[in-house]
Structures are given as C-alpha cells and as structure tokens.
Amino acid sequence: MTRFEQLRLDGVSRSFAGQAALADLDLTIRRGEFIALLGPSGCGKSTALNCLAGLLPLTRGSIWQDDTRLDTLPPEKRGFGMVFQNYALFPHLTVRKNVAFGLQMRRVSRADIRRRVDEAIRLVHLEEHAGKLPGQLSGGQQQRVAIARAVVLEPSLVLMDEPLSNLDAKLRLEMRTEIRRLHQSLGLTTVYVTHDQEEALSLADRLVVLRAGRVQQVGTPEELHTSPANWHVADFMGYRNLLRLRAGATDGATLAVSGDGLELTGTPVGDVRPGAEVIAGVRPEDLVIGPDSGAGVRAVVEVVEYQGREVAVEAVTDSGLRLNLRGTVRPAPGDRITVTVDPARLLVFPADPPGAPEPAVEPDRADAPVATG
Amino acid sequence: MTATLDRPPEAPRRSRTALRHRLAERGIDRQLLLLVPAALFVILLFIYPFLYGVGLSFQPAEGGPLAAYREFFTDAYLRDTIGTTLGLSLPAALLNVLASVPIAYRMRGRFRGKRLLTTILVVPITLGTVLTAQGLLNFLGPTGWFNRTLLSSGLVDEPVRLTNNYWGVFFSLVITGFPFAFLLVLSYLSGIDPTLERAASTLGAGSWQRFRRITLPLLAPGLATTFCLTFVLAFSVFPSAILVGDPSGTTRVISIAAYEAAYVQYDYALASAVAVLMGLVELIVIAIVLGWRALLYTGSTAGGKG
Numbered sequence: 001m002t003r004f005e006q007l008r009l010d011g012v013s014r015s016f017a018g019q020a021a022l023a024d025l026d027l028t029i030r031r032g033e034f035i036a037l038l039g040p041s042g043c044g045k046s047t048a049l050n051c052l053a054g055l056l057p058l059t060r061g062s063i064w065q066d067d068t069r070l071d072t073l074p075p076e077k078r079g080f081g082m083v084f085q086n087y088a089l090f091p092h093l094t095v096r097k098n099v100a101f102g103l104q105m106r107r108v109s110r111a112d113i114r115r116r117v118d119e120a121i122r123l124v125h126l127e128e129h130a131g132k133l134p135g136q137l138s139g140g141q142q143q144r145v146a147i148a149r150a151v152v153l154e155p156s157l158v159l160m161d162e163p164l165s166n167l168d169a170k171l172r173l174e175m176r177t178e179i180r181r182l183h184q185s186l187g188l189t190t191v192y193v194t195h196d197q198e199e200a201l202s203l204a205d206r207l208v209v210l211r212a213g214r215v216q217q218v219g220t221p222e223e224l225h226t227s228p229a230n231w232h233v234a235d236f237m238g239y240r241n242l243l244r245l246r247a248g249a250t251d252g253a254t255l256a257v258s259g260d261g262l263e264l265t266g267t268p269v270g271d272v273r274p275g276a277e278v279i280a281g282v283r284p285e286d287l288v289i290g291p292d293s294g295a296g297v298r299a300v301v302e303v304v305e306y307q308g309r310e311v312a313v314e315a316v317t318d319s320g321l322r323l324n325l326r327g328t329v330r331p332a333p334g335d336r337i338t339v340t341v342d343p344a345r346l347l348v349f350p351a352d353p354p355g356a357p358e359p360a361v362e363p364d365r366a367d368a369p370v371a372t373g
Numbered sequence: 374m375t376a377t378l379d380r381p382p383e384a385p386r387r388s389r390t391a392l393r394h395r396l397a398e399r400g401i402d403r404q405l406l407l408l409v410p411a412a413l414f415v416i417l418l419f420i421y422p423f424l425y426g427v428g429l430s431f432q433p434a435e436g437g438p439l440a441a442y443r444e445f446f447t448d449a450y451l452r453d454t455i456g457t458t459l460g461l462s463l464p465a466a467l468l469n470v471l472a473s474v475p476i477a478y479r480m481r482g483r484f485r486g487k488r489l490l491t492t493i494l495v496v497p498i499t500l501g502t503v504l505t506a507q508g509l510l511n512f513l514g515p516t517g518w519f520n521r522t523l524l525s526s527g528l529v530d531e532p533v534r535l536t537n538n539y540w541g542v543f544f545s546l547v548i549t550g551f552p553f554a555f556l557l558v559l560s561y562l563s564g565i566d567p568t569l570e571r572a573a574s575t576l577g578a579g580s581w582q583r584f585r586r587i588t589l590p591l592l593a594p595g596l597a598t599t600f601c602l603t604f605v606l607a608f609s610v611f612p613s614a615i616l617v618g619d620p621s622g623t624t625r626v627i628s629i630a631a632y633e634a635a636y637v638q639y640d641y642a643l644a645s646a647v648a649v650l651m652g653l654v655e656l657i658v659i660a661i662v663l664g665w666r667a668l669l670y671t672g673s674t675a676g677g678k679g
Contacts, residue, residue, distance in 0.1 A: 055571050075574040084676070088572035092590050092670035101586070102576035135672055149576070159575075 004065045004156055006030050007189070011061035012071075014047050022047045023213045024061070029157070029191065034183050036204035037193045038236065044213035045193045049159050052191060054078050065156070076105070081150030083160040087142045089134035095121065095145050096130045102153045120152035123182065140171045147179070151186060158183075160192045164199065176203060197236055201225060209233050230270065231279040231349040239281035239347070240324040247278045247348065254343045261319030262297055266346030277351040284312065284326035286345040289337050296340035299323060301331045315339065430645035441646035451647070454627040455654055461539070461614075461626065462607035463658075465546035469554040469603045470596055472547075477559040478584065482567075491559075498552040505548050506616035510536055513544065541617030542624045546610060550603045557602065561595030562588070566676040591674045597666035601659045608655055627651050 012025040022044035029035055037045040050056040052063065054075035063071040070078055081102075090098050099120050103113045121130050124144035134142055143163060150158055163179070164172045180203055183190050194200050200207050201221040209216040209224065209232075217229040228234040235242060245264070248256035255268045257280050266280050290296055299315040313325040315337060323339060331337055396403055431438040445451045476494075480487060497505060513519050513535040520532040535541060565588060573583045611628040618624030627647060635644035 053575055055574070074579075075571070076577045076579055078575075079577075080575060082572065082575040084568050084572055086566070086568060086676055088566065088568040088676035090569060090573075090587055091673050091675065101573070101578075105573075105577035105582060133670075133672065149572075153576070 004031060004189075006066065007070075007157060008064040009048075009052070009061070010064065012048065012051055012058055012063060013060040014044075014051055014056060015059045020213050022051065022210075025215060027208060027215075027218065029189060031189055032187060034180070034190045034192065034203060034205045036200035036207045037191065037210060038195070038197060038200040038207050039210035039216075040195055040236070043210040045195075045210050046161055047213075048210070049082075049161050049191060049193045052157075053080055053082050053159050079153070079156055081153055081155035081158045083143075083146045083150050083158070083163045085162045085165060087134075087146040087166075089142055089145055089149070091134055094131050094133055095126060095137070098134065098145055099149045099152050102149065106153070116152055120148040123151070124148045124178075139167055140175060143167060143175060144178070147182065151182060151188065154186070156189065158188050158190045160190065162194055163192075164194075165196075172199075179203065197238065209236060211236075227269070228281075228347070231281055231351070234281040234347060234349065238283055240284050241282045241287065243280045243321065244351065245278055245280050245348075247272050247274050247276050249274060255348050257346075257348055260321050261317065262321070264297075264341065264346060265343040266341075266348040267344055268348045270350055272348055272350050279349045279351050280346055281349065282341055282346045284324040285310075286341060287323060287325045287327075288340045288342075289313070289325055289327055289329045289331065290340055292336040292338060294338040294340070296338035297323075298336065298338055301333050301335045301337060304331065304333055426645045427649055429641055430649050431642075433640075433642035441640075441642040442650070444643060445646055445650065450625075451630050454625055454630045454647075455650070457624065458608055458610070458626040458628075458651075459654070459658075461542055461546065461610065461624065462604055465543055465550060465607045466554075466600055466604035468547055469550040470558070470600045472551060473555040473558040473599070474592070474596070477555055477562050478588070480559060481562045481565075491556075494555055495552040497548050500549075502545065502549055502612045503616065505545055506541075506613045509541060509545055509548075509617050513541065536617050538619050539623045542610065542614050542626075545613035545617050546607045549613075550607055553606065554599050554603045557599040558592075558595065561592055561599070564595075565591050565674045569676045572676065590670060593669050594666050594671045597662050597669075601662050604658060604662075605655055608658075609651070627654075 007029040009025050009027040009029075012022065013020065014022040025044075025048055027035070037048055039045045047056065051058055051071075054070075054073060054077075058071050061071070062069060090101065093101065096117055099117045100113050103116060108116070121127055124147055126141060126144055126148070129137060129141060134145065137145065143166075146163070160179070164175050167175060176199060179190075179192075182188065192200070192203060201224070204221060206218060206220055207224050208218050211232045216233045217224060224233065224237055228237050228239065231239075231242060243257075243260070243262065245257040245259035245262065247268075248258055250256070250268065250272075253267070254265050255272060257264050257266055257278060264280065266282075272278055288296075292298075297317055299317045301313055301315050303314040305312040307326075310326055310328055311330045313327075313331060315323050315325060317323065317339075325339065393403055430441055433440040433444075436443070480490065500508075511517055515532040515534065515536075517536075519535070520529075523529045523533060524531075535544070569587050569591075570583045573587045578586065609628055610626055611632070614620055614624045614626045614629060618626075620629055628651070631644050631647040631651065634640050634647055
C-alpha cells in the first residue's frame with residue numbers, strides 16, 4: 001500500500017441543509033501519527049472523519065495526500081481503513097471472510113489472502129473464532145474483527161469512529177491499550193474520533209478539539225491538559241470548576257478576578273481586559289482544602305464520594321457557588337472548610353461574546369445510504 | 374395449637390399465584406388461551422371446507438375414488454392447464470421480483486418525494502384486477518392508444534396483438550403483482566444496515582461489488598419469500614385470464630378448468646380434484662424455493678451492536 005509523508009486537510013467544510021456541521025478544518029497529519037478528534041456530540045468530529053473517508057462529499061475545501069488530491073475520489077479508491085462505531089461487520093460472512101473481504105476486492109492472490117488474513121486474525125487474538133459468524137461473537141471480539149478487517153489492508157490511514165463506545169468499562173481499557181499497541185507495532189497512521197477526553201489523551205500524539213464544527217485547539221495531550229486555549233476546551237479537559245467572574249487589576253503575569261463573593265488570583269489566557277466578563281477554570285485536584293480557620297474561600301462540604309485513593313468532594317461556598325474538589329483529605333458532609341488555589345492553576349478565559357454560533361445538528365445516520373453524520 | 378398458628382396463613386394464596394408461574398415454566402401463557410375461540414372459528418371457516426373439498430374430490434359419481442384425478446390427467450385439455458398456468462405465473466412472479474430489486478434499491482434511502490413515488494407505484498394494488506384489465510383493453514387493444522400510436526408513426530403495418538392472448542394476462546399479472554413485490558422488497562432492503570455498504574466501500578468495493586457481495590446475499594431470503602407470495606397470487610389468476618386473455622386457448626389457466634368443472638359440468642368431484650391439484654402445484658413450487666432459501670444466510674442484517 002502506498003505510504004504518504006503527510007495528509008493535508010485544507011479548509012474542509014461540510015454543511016447539512018445550509019447549516020455548517022464542520023467549518024474550515026485545516027490539519028496536517030504526518031505519517032505514523034495518532035490523531036484524536038475530540039468533542040461533544042454534534043461538534044463535527046464524525047463529519048470530519050466521514051469526509052476524510054469519502055463517505056460524505058465536502059461542501060468546500062480539499063484533501064491532499066502528498067501531491068495527490070483525494071477529496072474527489074470515492075471511498076473505495078482512497079485506500080483508507082475504517083472502523084465503525086457499530087463495527088459494521090458483514091453478518092453473513094465468517095470472521096475469516098470478513099477480514100478477507102478487502103483483500104479480495106483488491107484482487108490479492110489466494111495464497112497471499114490466506115497468509116495475511118491468518119496474520120491479522122492472530123494479531124487480534126481471534127484464532128479460535130475465525131470460522132464463526134459475527135453474531136456468535138461478543139462485542140469486544142466483534143470490535144477486534146472490525147479492527148483486523150481494517151488493518152489487514154495495511155492502509156495508509158486508519159479511521160476509527162468511536163470504536164470503543166459500545167463496550168463495557170473494563171473491555172474499553174483493554175481495547176484502548178490494544179489499539180495503541182497495533183498502531184505502534186504496525187506503524188499505522190490513525191485518526192480516531194471520540195468524545196471521551198481520557199481516551200483521547202491516553203491514545204493520541206496530537207488532539208484536535210472541535211466545537212460547533214470549528215477547531216478550538218490542536219496540540220499534544222500535555223498542551224491541552226495544562227494550557228487549554230479557551231474555556232470550552234478547558235471544560236472538555238476536566239476543568240470542572242468554571243466560574244463566571246469579572247476581571248480586575250492585572251500585573252502582567254497574574255490577574256485578579258472577583259464576583260459572587262469570591263476574590264481570586266489567576267493566570268489570564270488570551271485577551272482578557274480588566275472589567276471584562278471572564279470564565280475562570282480550575283481542576284478539582286488543583287483546589288486545596290484547608291481548615292475552617294485558614295485563609296481562602298469559605299465553603300461547606302455537601303457530598304463526599306469515595307474514589308479509591310482519593311475522594312471527590314462537592315462543596316458550596318457562602319455565596320452559593322458549587323465547587324468540585326479532589327484530594328486525599330477526607331472531610332465529612334457538613335464540615336466547614338476553606339479552599340485555596342495556586343494562581344498558576346486558575347486559568348482565566350474571556351467569556352463568549354453574546355450570540356456565539358451554536359452547533360449545527362448533524363442529520364440522523366439513516367438519512368442517506370452512504371452519507372452519514 | 375402453636376403448630377397450626379405457625380403455619381403461614383398465605384399458603385393457599387401462594388399456590389394460586391403459582392399456577393400462572395407453573396404454566397409459564399412449561400412455556401404456556403395463560404392469556405394465549407384467549408385465542409382459542411378465534412382458532413376454532415378459523416378451523417370451522419377454513420379447514421373444514423378445505424377437508425370437505427379434499428373428501429369430495431375422492432367421491433366422483435362413478436369410477437372409484439381416484440376417477441376424478443384420472444380424468445384430469447388423461448384429458449389433455451385439463452392436464453395442460455397446469456403448464457399454461459405455470460407458464461404465466463412463474464415468469465410474471467420472477468419479473469415482479471427482479472424488477473422490484475433495482476427500483477427498491479435506488480429508493481432505500483430517504484429523499485424528497487419518496488412517499489409520492491411509493492404511492493404511485495403502489496396504486497395498481499388498490500385498483501383491482503377488473504379495472505386493470507379494462508385499462509389494458511383500452512390501452513393495448515387493437516384500437517387502443519398504443520397501437521394507434523405505433524400505426525400512425527409507421528412503425529407497424531397492422532396492430533400488434535397484446536390483448537386477448539398470453540401477453541394481456543402477463544401484463545395484467547405484472548401490473549397487479551409488481552406493487553406487492555416492490556413493497557415487500559423495499560421493506561426487506563430497509564432492514565439492511567446501511568453502514569454495511571459504507572464499510573464495504575472503505576474496503577475497496579465498488580457499487581456493483583457492494584450490491585453483489587453484501588446487499589444481495591442479505592436480501593436473497595427476502596426475495597425468496599417475495600417470489601413465493603407473488604407466485605401464489607399469480608397462480609390463482611382468474612378474472613384477467615378471461616378478460617384480457619384467451620380463456621379457451623393459450624390462457625386457459627387451471628382456475629378456469631376448476632370453474633368449468635364446477636359450474637358448467639356440475640362435476641363437483643372433478644372441480645375439487647382440480648382445486649386440490651392447484652394447491653399441490655403451488656406447494657411444490659414453494660417447497661423448492663424455500664428449500665433453496667434454507668441454504669442461504671437468514672440471520673440478522675445488522676452490522677453489530679448499534
């Protein structure tokens with residue numbers, strides 16, 4: 001199969017009935033990269049994947065594999081492998097024939113098909129099930145067939161559309177490791193769609209966070225985790241405390257924010273002017289619980305959740321704001337505590353201008369035989 | 374005394390609720406017993422006359438119990454009706470099913486005007502055979518629009534005979550049978566997960582291969598069922614065989630033979646024998662088709678967990 005150096009998405013856009021589901025996606029994928037498209041449902045991530053696969057025509061923009069234009073080619077000519085959310089295994093064909101299907105379509109010789117199918121089935125540990133129909137397999141096994149069917153063609157690019165969302169929690173963790181292992185050992189280039197930030201952070205080399213059809217941020221897991229570009233990304237990256245406050249004085253590096261009885265110091269991200277409405281975000285684990293007598297925001301513990309080594313605490317400040325905290329200190333419900341935060345860990349984002357665009361809802365999957373949302 | 378007090382007072386009630394559970398354990402739903410009157414009604418109304426007819430066919434006025442059957446098979450005028458009817462109904466049913474597939478395949482997605490198009494395609498079902506036959510006579514008859522157009526355009530020198538022969542009945546069977554086959558095939562096709570074809574296309578299958586390797590195998594059992602149903606409808610053709618056919622010659626179908634035996638010759642034994650043979654031929658054809666269907670994959674048409 002042809003190997004490319006880079007795959008370039010150039011202003012890729014897709015509208016449904018005039019509503020933009022994906023707008024101006026620019027992205028360069030290098031060979032061997034694992035890219036995750038991350039975002040809430042309806043953010044355009046599946047649309048982007050289907051555009052890439054050729055299952056959806058673009059409204060605008062182009063896709064280039066090195067110097068070859070791809071977006072005018074039908075899916076069967078692109079040579080990408082795809083793993084579908086519902087696996088889409090052919091129910092009337094055995095595991096072996098499912099995996100062999102793509103090779104047969106490419107007119108690979110019989111002996112080669114046999115060898116490569118055996119290899120792919122061994123790779124996903126399904127040797128004993130090779131003669132079964134998909135209906136006789138468990139969800140995890142079906143998922144592995146779907147992966148084997150996609151990678152047996154040694155595709156230049158593997159597309160995965162929320163492949164783990166139908167599995168239970170334990171299997172999901174196992175398959176996650178499995179996918180990363182296959183990606184590395186086969187030297188694949190992978191584009192992976194998910195709404196699960198943990199999945200994306202643990203799998204991907206680079207993440208693309210989408211919201212309302214627009215790219216919010218592209219970066220490594222570390223970059224996104226520690227310095228989200230705006231409050232939507234922060235929200236998605238586990239900044240569970242998002243406080244609507246007003247910006248005060250700044251000394252360049254830090255910024256005072258206040259509102260709802262809170263007086264805090266944080267780090268501005270982006271264009272934050274004094275007096276402007278802002279959203280201050282902080283992760284539960286970056287809020288420090290102190291004794292009642294200490295300095296900081298005063299609050300009352302409401303809910304305490306045991307989570308193994310740590311506890312998750314929900315506390316209500318005197319002004320009625322709910323805070324999510326996380327740590328090893330284990331208060332009891334009803335305890336009075338104080339909460340402090342390192343100014344470096346409290347990120348202050350500009351609030352959305354009023355009338356910001358809302359995401360276009362993608363049409364239902366059943367809408368068209370080939371086009372999907 | 375204490376022993377009787379210790380006895381749980383709800384014991385009788387427990388045995389009462391247990392009856393339903395005991396029945397359920399044996400796979401009996403008590404509420405299904407409500408179907409018994411309806412089942413009796415069906416037996417009285419359908420199975421009894423059927424068995425009566427079968428009995429009648431073995432009681433001819435003379436010549437022993439098999440005389441009516443012997444008469445049917447020795448008289449070529451009667452015997453050939455089986456061939457005539459099969460010659461009409463098999464090709465018509467086959468054409469109905471085969472023509473439905475590409476049209477339903479194009480229409481399986483959602484598109485603007487689908488409902489209108491489906492309605493237009495299905496209208497002939499509601500018209501009934503007689504109206505269809507009348508339309509055919511007007512349209513395809515020797516002085517109908519079709520022949521007048523052909524004559525005036527100089528394509529033919531004399532009218533093409535398309536009614537009062539084999540073709541008239543054939544067209545009538547297609548017009549009334551197609552909508553039925555189309556609706557069935559469309560519903561079978563909509564049951565096939567559309568992501569399967571998408572998956573096939575990412576694996577390099579072109580549109581013909583996707584249809585041939587994925588959709589058709591999943592659709593085939595449905596096509597077999599559709600064929601059986603349209604065949605049975607066509608095999609019992611009667612009104613159009615008379616109205617637009619040649620009822621004493623090329624379209625003398627088996628139901629005409631039964632009708633003549635019963636109401637022209639008043640030979641009820643022969644008429645019953647013809648009816649029984651008619652059912653038998655249908656059963657043989659259906660058995661062959663369903664036997665072929667049993668060799669196919671007939672399980673789920675979904676691509677996995679959804």
